[in-house]
Amino acid sequence: MLRAIVVVGLMVGAVALMVFGPRYLRDSGDEAARxxxxxxxxxxxxxxxxxxxxxxxxxxxxxxxxxxxxxxxxxxxxxxxxxxxxxxxxxxxxxxxxxxxxxxxxxxxxxxxxxxxxxxxxxxxxxxxxxxxxxxxxxxxxxxxxxxx
The missing domain is CATH 2.60.40.10 (Immunoglobulins)
Known part of the structure; x- marks a missing residue:
């Protein structure tokens, strides 16, 4: 049961990173690159x-x-x-x-x-x-x- 919770948590974290990660990196990089x-x-x-x-x-x-x-x-x-x-x-x-x-x-x-x-x-x-x-x-x-x- 604990393994299933950890696996689901890691999957949710990976999806969140794929969705929000590029946007965060792009926004902060634009300001620094000017x-x-x-x-x-x-x-x-x-x-x-x-x-x-x-x-x-x-x-x-x-x-x-x-x-x-x-x-x-x-x-x-x-x-x-x-x-x-x-x-x-x-x-x-x-x-x-x-x-x-x-x-x-x-x-x-x-x-x-x-x-x-x-x-x-x-x-x-x-x-x-x-x-x-x-x-x-x-x-x-x-x-x-x-x-x-």
Missing amino acids: AECNLLEQPCTWSAESGDWSMSLEPGEAGSQGVEYHLTVNAPEAPSRFLAVLRGESMYMGEYPVPLKQRGDNRYEATFTAPFCTTGTDMIWRIDLQAGQDPISGAPEKLVFRAVK
Whole structure:
């Protein structure tokens, strides 16, 4: 009786692995395989179904809380509740939503300070765009920057 339960359990596990395994590997591999666009080196541009996008990041003055960054996004349409979400790429440090304010027809801007990390300039941050809670996809590359000390 115990053998039958073990055999059935192994068969159910094997079927579940065959069904869900490839999907899990494909989803996690896509994110890791995307190239990176370093926003402090150059503006990042891409085309999506909605039109052409561009994003640039400029470091500003260093204050007591760290370096202040100025983010500019040119979007083909005006999303509601447009956010840039700052996430640690090299180390998880939480998620920091940064609201973008419209400064022209298709231009949005925000100023923020990246949270302090003990690794200093070894910390790489990723910026993801969202309309409220919904991610805005279409960027072919990860939009990243290395923290300036």
